[in-house]
Amino acid sequence: MSSTSARDFYDVLGVQKDASKDDIKASYRRLALQFHPDRNKSPEAEEKFKEISEAYAVLSDDDKRKQYDTYGKEAVFQKYGEENIYRGADFQDVFRDMGFGYGGGFEDILGAFFGTGRAGGSRPRRGGDLTLHMQLGLEEVVGDVTKEVEIPRTELCAICRGSGASPGTTPRRCTQCNGTGQVQKMQNAGFARFIRVETCNKCRGTGNIVDSPCKECRGTGHVRRQRKIRIQVPAGVDDGHTLRLRGEGEAGEAGTPPGDLYVVVNIPEHPVFKRRDSDLFVEARVNAVDAMLGTELRVPTLYGDTMLEVPSGTQPGTQFKIKGKGLPRLNSFGKGDEYAVVRVDVPKSLNGRQKDLLKQLQREGKVQ
Secondary structure, eight states, X not given: OOOSOOSXXXXXXXXXXXOOHHHHHHHHHHHHHHHOTTTOOSTTHHHHHHHHHHHHHHHTSHHHHHHHHHHOHHHHHHHHHHHHSSTTOOHHHHHTTTTSOOOSOHHHHHXXXXXXXXXXXXXXXXXXXXXXXXXXXXXXXXXXXEXXXXXXXXXXXXXXTTSOBXXXXXXXXOXXXXXXXXXXXXXXXXXXXXXXXXXXXXXXXXXXXXXXXXXXXXXXXXXXXXXXXXXXXXXXXXXXXEEEETTOSOOOGGGOXXXXXXXXXXXXXXXXXXXXXXEEEEXXXXXXXXXXXXXXXXXXXXXXXXXXXXXXXXXXXXXXXXXXXXXBOTTSSSBOOEEEEEEEEOOSOOXXXXXXXXXXXXXXXXXX
């Protein structure tokens, strides 16, 4: 038997060889949070997660750790085999409060995320995740937003409670695959014998036979429903912000946890305000004379108009801060600011008198 990891198990978990069980557990928890496929979608995460779990399964068990320290990795796998390496490791305690929704052993975790466990056979899969795109206007996110939406999703049948069998009856174990959902097919080719594993065609991989199917779900154990869900969006979210609603996705197989609902917030570009994090920018247009002499402008904000004092001699591009008129800072306190950016409108045509007045100012050295 060969293991997933070619590295030293202590190096894999980043602990010393005299590390205590608590140190090993703490290190595994930290790495599991980083590489768990439910959080890390990179292609390398799945293999890394298996590697650290294999190391934890050996080092957290006194007998396996002693065998490993004395004789090495190959001796551990020769004694226990790949199927039994994970047995006895307390994965349930590690994952209980980590938010992944899995309370079983490593085989259940692998089965939920990758379809099968190391022990072989078909494993129930957790429910699929759903994604909802929610469009909000900039004006809406100045405060917390509550929206009620309808989500089409698969749910457990309320009549048979997911078993697929009519009330008063229960599914029976498939005799062809002995409840594993898979069968082995052997084929001889000369001196060689090939063994392949296929999905059981009698139970279609479920491991159970339903003699009296539930009329509501037609024996599938699942029904399609339009479910109303109330979604709370925190103030100050930006475009692309994603909310995760645990357990609001598709129902899982054979009683495994449901998937999650991911709500992606989409905020289209605003016709008046430009956004930079929690700060807002707006154009304040003045004519050339007002820029020279000074004026007072009415400037829009998300909270109503405000008056802005523009002093004489204001240059194009000057920014005036309007404190506290930006967006709420997400997961923090206070609000950003609004900046009024001055744009000076130069007249395209002047009458004769206007030209003469400007020339007179120029001669007097007042216009530079």
